[in-house]
Amino acid sequence: MAYLEYQKQTKQVVEIHESEPTVSSDYDYAVSENFTVSDEFEWTIWVNGVDVDKNLTSHSAIRNNPNAKRLLQENEQLKATNTLLTSELAKVKIDLMLMKGGVS
Known part of the structure; x- marks a missing residue:
């Protein structure tokens, strides 16, 4: 269903x-x-x-045009990858700030 x-x-x-x-x-x-x-x-x-x-x-x-299906699926995958990378980048920035001795 x-x-x-x-x-x-x-x-x-x-x-x-x-x-x-x-x-x-x-x-x-x-x-x-x-x-x-x-x-x-x-x-x-x-x-x-x-x-x-x-x-x-x-x-x-x-x-739909078969290419549209492929492009839409690729777009969804890219959005998911972007979200993951943005989260990982934020973690790296926090780790770097902590290593430098403080958070601002």
């Missing part, structure tokens, strides 16, 4: 989750067994209908 997080105004799916997401007031989610996590990279998906239990009852989807 997948949880399709979508923007309420455009109805476009922005991310597919394995578990129920926490969404802001501009977003909602629909439950579907027709999609899996990462399908949002291969398809542009719109939520057309949802029942009272949040089950997806109608959708539209078009296949």
Whole structure:
């Protein structure tokens, strides 16, 4: 089962989750067994209908350019790497300040 997080105004799916997401007031989610996590990279998906239990009852989807899927996945990996490197750099700076005898 997948949880399709979508923007309420455009109805476009922005991310597919394995578990129920926490969404802001501009977003909602629909439950579907027709999609899996990462399908949002291969398809542009719109939520057309949802029942009272949040089950997806109608959708539209078009296949993305295969290069778009690859680029989006690479972008997500680069974001994760950047976050990790930023954290590691902060630790190194703290260690250097401690070695110099103080924190400012």
